[in-house]
Amino acid sequence: MTDYRTLIDDETWAFIDRTNSFYPPDTIDYTIDQQREVYNRMCREFFTGYPDGVTAETKFIKAAEGHEIPIRHYRAEQNAPQAVVLYSHGGGFVVGGLESHDDVCAEICHRTGYDVVSVDYRLAPEHKHPASFNDCMTAFNWVAGTFDLPIVLAGDSAGGNLSAAVAHHTRSHPRKPVGQMLIYPGLGGDITRGSYVTHAEAPMLTMRDLVFYKDIRTGGKDHSRDISYVPLSDPDFSDLPPTIVITAECDPLSSDGEAYRDVLLAAGVKAWWHEDAGLVHGHLRARHSVARARESFSRIVESIRTLGSKEWGHPLPAEVNPGRQ
Template identity: 70%
Template sequence: MTDYKTLIDAETWAFIEKTNSYYPPDTIDYTIEEQRAVYDRMCREFFAGYPQGVTAETTAAAAPTNSISIRIYRNAAPNNAATVLYLHGGGFILGGLDSHDDVCAELCARTGFDVVSLDYRLAPEHLHPAAFDDAMDAFEWAAETYDCAIVLCGDSAGGNLCAAVSHATRGHKKKPIGQVLIYPSLGGDHSRGSYVTHAEAPMLTARDLDFYKHIRTGGVDRTGDITLYPLADADFANLPPTVLITAECDPLSSDGEAYRDRVVAAGGHATWFEEPGLVHGYLRARHMVGRARTSFTRIVEAVSVLGRGDWIW
């Protein structure tokens, strides 16, 4: 049994307890509508506002098959070297433009880059590959709209979508210049590593992961589908430089290590940081937990470096 009392510090426990007070561990047993209401309320409670100099515009981007909602964050002192396409977490069933609103605003403030956040379609109303298709459409839109490099950044489910887009756009005339994947779900081996060691971790469990996968796929076995499980790809060559940042106390942590290893083995640039003592969803803790604050600075630096077309790791 993993001893979380020694791995997790007091600040992080306070964050976990605050989260659980709004979003109880048994929330996956609620209806989808109830889960969304609980999640949205929790996100509002953690909302930190916009940094000075950042503005946001909610609009629609024309896609080949539908119109997708986006929110564009701009800095009063812009850095035009790159634009960030941000894909939010939420297990593919939760979240939207508001759930990660302040995260995107702070990323814009600290990098200077425009940040485009996507309101992709959610399951179960829209099963896979709906979210992936929206992410691809958003990338195509950003690549055509912005005369600069595109950096992909996303957390959890959003990290999965970023990686899937990176694999699908390797032949694109303007493929992503880099990707920053924050505690991503990439389809790793559930019988080993963190999937076993941290199967009962605070904030995210193996049971939760099985639930989200079932909802996203409608229960259909999609083994080998790289748009769903990027780690299932047989080819990891020519992917954009990748920074993976995971939480130690998270069943998904091993996905970061496995993805790093495969990119490097294929001759690419990838680095993996496992944040000691942190838990899934710690982005919301960046203003109350020292370790999360440090990790968010690492994320900002990674986006900035990749946006400049550099590699320092």
């Protein structure tokens, strides 16, 4: 049994307690609409506003299936941007949207100087896989056709999964992304090993949660060999963009970051994985209240900036152990 009292500091516990104050113990058994109400209320309470000089405009882009996809375009009032970030939000493919990660995207825009486009992809269970992926691909194609700038893919949790899936499906695109920044993503690793076992009962995210989100997203269908659903199932990891993965130690998904880093390096792709000690899933919202989360967010922002400028400052080990899923 993992002793989280020794791994997690008081600041992070305060963040966990504040988050949990919005969630009754049986929230996972609530209806989807009720869960969204709880999540949206929690997001509003953590909202920190926009930095000075950042503006945002909500637009709608047309999908091939005929529906409209809301996106939000963030701009910083300074020199012309040198890159554009396509951001996919977290929320287990079930909750979240433009509002849930509004201030996060605004701060990324402010601190990098890059334009940021956030995509409000369709959610399960109303829209099962591959609806969310298809919407993110539509958003990528819109960004590629609208901006004459390098494209960086970024996303947290479910959004990290979607960003990686887009990267795998656009590596031969004439506007191939120049990098991807994945924040505690779920990529389809081996749930019988590593953090899936060690942190199966972690604060903020448990294995029960992950099974719930998986079943909701798929409707019970097996997509285990579908790269748009499980990026780690790809038999070929070559030609993917330089990749940075940031995970949290106290998170069942952390081993996916290590596994993904290893298979990318084995395929000759630049990749770096960093696990933040003592942090939990969802710590983006703690970036203003927890020192460790503040440092993590600075690392994330700087990584996005370096990927957009096509820089690489991380070590590349001579030997790796590929496939540690």
